[in-house]
Amino acid sequence: MKTTDQSNFSVSSQAVEIASALRTLYITRVAFSVLWILLVVTVAKTNNTLANILFIIYPVWDVVATFFDIKANAQAVKKTPQYVNVGIGILTTIAVIIALQSGIPQALMVFGLWAILTGLIQLILGLRRRKHFEGQWPMIISGAQSMLAGGFIIATAQTPNQGVASLAGYSAFGAFYFALAAFRLSKTIKNASLAA
Numbered sequence: 001m002k003t004t005d006q007s008n009f010s011v012s013s014q015a016v017e018i019a020s021a022l023r024t025l026y027i028t029r030v031a032f033s034v035l036w037i038l039l040v041v042t043v044a045k046t047n048n049t050l051a052n053i054l055f056i057i058y059p060v061w062d063v064v065a066t067f068f069d070i071k072a073n074a075q076a077v078k079k080t081p082q083y084v085n086v087g088i089g090i091l092t093t094i095a096v097i098i099a100l101q102s103g104i105p106q107a108l109m110v111f112g113l114w115a116i117l118t119g120l121i122q123l124i125l126g127l128r129r130r131k132h133f134e135g136q137w138p139m140i141i142s143g144a145q146s147m148l149a150g151g152f153i154i155a156t157a158q159t160p161n162q163g164v165a166s167l168a169g170y171s172a173f174g175a176f177y178f179a180l181a182a183f184r185l186s187k188t189i190k191n192a193s194l195a196a
Contacts, residue, residue, distance in 0.1 A: 019188045021072035026182035029065055033175035037168050052100050055107050059096060059114060063089035081125045088117050108163040112154030115170060119146025142177035
């Protein structure tokens, strides 16, 4: 019985550690998105160089955040969706750099495609994590919404200012869902700590 109790404590302790790391990552993603949106809707409108830098930084940050997500998870958890996401993020960064040579609308189309692909991955990842952690429904909904937003970004890419506004809105919704997930993970951490 003692061995079972120790095993349960170990699992609970590991769940708390993973949930805490994911919560910190989600809060960091929220902060980044808010800052990025503020810069896009203010300074980037009058500064093309900064706008280009912000467009490139966004997928780069997603790659970095995904590496932290991989690190936060237990060794036994399959990380294929995250690795696929890293690959897509790197390709997106390269594609955005190339697309920006032709203009913002072309870069927005790249972002739209990226939103669709990463939304699908986020949806799959959220569904898998739902078995082990609370707080994944916002990520599941966000993944589905990301796919829809990607289509909308592509559809509005050629409309002056509308495409950039769509991208900022996409980022804002992502931040909202990461904030919700962080809040729900706080409940997971609290419940696991009480059960320990």
